[in-house]
Amino acid sequence: MEASMSDKSSTSRSPLSQKGHTIQKQEDLNTIGGSISVEINEKKVSVPFGTTILEACKINQIHVPTLCHHEDLCVAGVCRVCVVEVEGIRTLQAACAFPITSPIKIKTSTPTVRKARKNIIDLLLSEHYGECYSCIRNQNCELQKLAEEYGVDKYTFGHVTKPKYETDKSSLSVIRDMSKCVLCKRCVRTCIDLQEVGVLEAVHRGDQTHISTFMDKPLADVICINCGQCINRCPTAALHANDPSDEIWSAIDDPKKHVVIQTAPSPRAAIGEEFGLGAGHSMTGQLNTALKRIGFDAVFDTNFTADLTILEEGTELLLRLKSALVDKDPNVRLPQFTSCSPGWVKYIEHFYPQYLDHMSSAKSPQQMFGAIIKTFYAKQAGIDPADVVSVALMPCAAKKFECNRPEMNSSGFKDVDYGLTTREMAKMIKEAGIYLPEMPETTFDSPFGEASGAGLIFGATGGVMEAALRTVYELVTGREVPFKNLNIEPCRGFEGIKQASVKLENVREEWKFLEGVEVKFIVAHGTANAKLVMEMLKRGELNDVHFIEIMACPGGCIGGGGQPIPTSEEIRTKRAQAIYSEEERLTVRKSHENPYVKMLYEKFLTDGPCGKLSHKLLHTHYVKRGKYIA
Amino acid sequence: MLVSERTSLTEEIERLVEQYGKDRSSLLPILQAVERKYRYVPDFAMQEIALQLDIHPVEVYSVVTFYSFLHSKPRGRNIVRLCRTIICDISGKENVESAITRELGISFGETTPDKKITLEYTNCLGMCDQGPAMMVNDRVFTRLTPEKAVEILNEIK
């Protein structure tokens, strides 16, 4: 077993735009020993060469307000809220953008600085349309917080009374309300630099500047992949998700409707943040209780269909390998890509449609569950599927788009009615007067009660790969994967692109053609890294790779576009840890050992994984969308 | 846009990319060349340029909308830009302005119905010693009087 890490982590990319080389160490100056002593507010401190003033202040517990700065993104230095005084320079300097390369003296709270910040906040408020109490970001808004911090008690420079821009509600996932935009350009840096999708940019200039799409088209008409990463980084409510909770409430309130919800692992690992807990608390049991109290008729674990996905996708991979190695079928495409991230699906449909044949045809766990609920479950429970309302609690903005794809109706109905994000769920729970952390823990409803840990780790980047390997390896060799505690470490961690392989030896008779084959796999997260992988594929560098997992969001689902705001690498790490430690406590940790999955294949999908019925219900096809914006 | 027009645009952009280099730093010269010919940068051209320079269409659009001399919507065959900065403004710009709007029957920011002329304002042309000044496409005319300005416009095809 050999594991080689690619050096292309998402943080080491250099963006196309100027911001990339904003903080650059000059080699020749670096010899000073790597650290510099500076004075902050008359206190002498020593910081590493090239540290920004902002970081230096943070290390030394000095708070400098920011707005356009975001840890995940390159420097912008545009809001000017973080200005400080540097001795010897006439103008104030943006702390977030000023790299320390000489022993400077910094003052973070002089009268000039305070007045400047106050004026700047007042300016932003003067153009900001909206009332906090009717705003989705009330209590979790960086602009609101700044206003509070700087004691804004009136609109010094007036206040707009009419929205400047029409809200763009065209997208099923992301709503753009540019009258609340503060032009921090975080979304631009997210969409162009972090995700490399390139939907949003600033257009026009001067007072006309605003964030827009190509030719100001509605978001639904451009190549947005619905990842929602821009929402996660927007400091205000200018970007927010398309919230279906009103409709879900009416379904709950309608006695004729049987409202079912499936919950994915990532929201469970993060929803505590919405209730004031730190990152990294899994709330699965509490959430089950809360959802029942709200009025959902049944609560299921998406991990169940994650296990199903592994069996379907794993079988598909083995079939592809067989076609390639035994039948020498020239039409079979390898490597096979995972297909559970709807953002990634739309990305490849737009940007690399010529490679769609590489996509696993397996639906995502959400959609598989949708199909099962309105067929198998409805029948078992004796409910007319037409009365079933199927909700999915997801960490994801793209799931809203996914469940609305026209092909997602294999049950004869819309398989999943609503995709609900973690944030929206928290809002519903709060509306119901429930404080989630206080809830007693309960379990999921039958007949899909328990899932394996393999499904659980889907939430973090590398999870699908790890789960698939556990199953594929064991199916083929009859033995467990050769990793301590089944933890396939090369799949874990936040490197942008991870590459590793596992050798198949002493295989079972029926898989003899795989004897000695080294299964090579790649795990990538964030579409910028997906782009790198696709370019490698294009250049023919991945001909010997068999399986590639791609998640559209940085960090995988735990960093999804529907997750609590704020987000940072630290927060995502903690969420991932919560998932991994929860999974270690489980007894069943391999998808194929999930007894309920076995039951489903025995009772319902009787012709097995990738069989006829599973193809009808659990597999899908894709659309060649291309890049052209009509 | 017709298919044949698209193909010729694509070819034209390929030529420009070859001339200036397949790099983002060629973006402005390429856009300028397209604008010079069509008096605006068609939406198809923006996408084609983005494709060939390996950048996103919205980035091209963003650049086009940033610069006053680049446009994303069709305009007239000739662009007349009258300087409205202070020195021209106090040296009789107003009279020139009303003379040409009267003559063409359109206001600034508009295009004549026959698509011959688009009227625009511009900021300081660097001709303050000879104001009022205006640009007709890439030519500059100075010391305008209402009469002279109209005469110049009449010579435009």
Add this chain to the structure above:
Amino acid sequence: MESVYKKTQREGKVLFSSYKRGEGIEKALKLGREDILYELKISKLKGRGGAGFPTATKWMLTAAAKSDIKYIVCNADEGEPGTFKDRVLLTEYPEIVFDGMVIGGYTVGAQKGIVYLRGEYEYMLSFLEDYLKKMREDNLLGKNILGKKDFNFDIIIRMGSGAYVCGEETALIESLEGNRGEARNRPPYPVNTGFMGKPTSVNNVETLASVPKILVKGGEWFAKQGTGKSSGSKLFSISGDCEKPGVYELPWGIKISDLLTIVGAKDTKAVQVGGASGICIPESQFDRTISYEDVATGGSIMIFNKSRNMLHILKNFMEFFVEESCGQCTPCRIGNVKLLEGIEMIENNKFTFSYINQLKELGKTMQVASKCGLGQSSPNAFISILDNFKDEIFNPGKNGGKYVR
């Protein structure tokens, strides 16, 4: 149709003195890099683009930056209202400008010079291209220039597209790289990380034009012109209410009143020095001098006589900034709008003095907190006109009579 008039009103001693094409380059190659920098240093030449940064230092830093590829950029964006001296230099004295670029290339170790010519000056493009062609023919550009082994340098011209802010050097570089003309964060400075991330020296047309003269006549000679801190002479673009508008080469340190006499200005009420981003000098201060020590300028002098309406002038400036701001940073993008709204309030008699004072404070914030020089200087006119012409603006009856545009 002859559309643009030639206009050099006063042939001065420095820039407009006689010069033979290539003379400066020859001298430079003879002197060598160190001596060129030395001559520039003792000449005390400061950048003529407005910021007044010592050119010797800029070139030294660019020369010292480690890189195989470097650039010299000639900033011919000349967008400051009331400035047109670079236009005259480029059309009438291209030899000193381009020679200056070649010398710069030699000094800092650049292989490529880029002229960023404002879109409004496209009409001179073919003339300049022809001129560069001739220079190539005469081996003033190209390989082994004037026989100097391994000194290869060429110049290309890139057009702007109508954006004043692209005169700001980092916005200019962004524009050259195919981006929106949005100023960069500094540090790092272009001398280290400029065009395409390579060391780049951005110099104004007039600065470059001064270099060959300095080399030919000596740094000491240059330093002797003008006043102590302000060496050499300066090109002024004179416009507005005077008999002889145009470009003048005059010594630094000249009194505003003397300048007004020279250009035939009568009945003058105000002189706007430094363009829209400069300050407005009232009659009571006409004995001030134009120099880095007193009233500094990139060369724009706009003269307004007693019939002019100062509020109207100010409004015109602010409209300019509202439109020309790149729009990336808060103080400038929204601040300028607020200042303009303030002017409209005054116009309509809907203002309070306390709000106007608040706006002046806002102006001071913009001066220190804006990301680039545009927002840092756009409130200058607002503050100086409202301060210096209080009576006219806030107490109009006192002046009797009406103002025209």
